[in-house]
Amino acid sequence: MGFRLSKIYTRTGDTGETGLGDGRRVPKDHPRIEAIGEVDTLNSQLGLLLAGLAEQRHAHPGLSEVIEVLEPCQHRLFDLGGELAMPVYQALNASEVERLETVIDAWNEELGPLENFILPGGSALIAHAHICRCLARSAERRCQQLNALEPLTGVGLAYINRLSDLLFVAARLIAKRQGIAEILWQAAAKPKA
Template identity: 80%
Template structure:
């Protein structure tokens, strides 16, 4: 894709519409634009996580998660240009393999955990929750305009990976998981 932006503002969206890659103009609150926006938000927060991982020297996690930023950009392209297919099943399988590997190291989860413990653990959970939000937006779009390819599977697996990544970050940092404490039962 040899596109360059020579001008950042175009004024074409001033009336509440935006253009898609196939030439259509849609309202800025169209489900397709909502999905693109959620994927973009996730990608931005993943960038924050990656910066923190770099500062912490957690290269193993960077090697796994950095390519996900590029694949999220690909997913955004697929959403903006409905006939464009960039994501491959191999990417979904790559995430599954890492989830399996890390889960084996972690062992079974015995209780609900809080998105807490360290800044990096919490940021991984922010990314996980944004991945779930992006998945919901993509599913809403899929109900209106069926999506092709593996994008839905990819975003689903990515949210799973980010949950496991949060746990691995805590383990690498030596931070105990913060377990859910249910409200006490009312006396009566």
């Protein structure tokens, strides 16, 4: 494969516009660019989560499975960014969504039912998985906003939705593999009448 970027800055975006893969120039706050940006932010945070998991996998070998599942997601998010940048390009396919569903089902089987709402905490890794989950939801909202304006084809919307579900289950699994109890939500005390 040849070089993809020969020059980092081009000065073509200095006026507040950027180019898409189909040759169009759009404002940098266009819904398509917002969606691309949210997917990129999620991908960067997922990379940070993966780095943290790698640092802890020797102390908690069960985290290696989480890494194996999440590493391909970074590549698929890059594919999704490509689809958003080049509207006729299709990289994701239904098997990617099915892979996430299979993992979610297997991990849920191991974890058992959720009996209460949980808070995003307990360890830095658990909290970071929840940050990634929230960013996946944000990316999904941005993609939905774009979809209302310029309908998206392919499975990108389903993928990002399933990824947020996977990240929720991953946070729970990380807690279990680290031996950390989930922080259960406690409702505020009702005032006495």
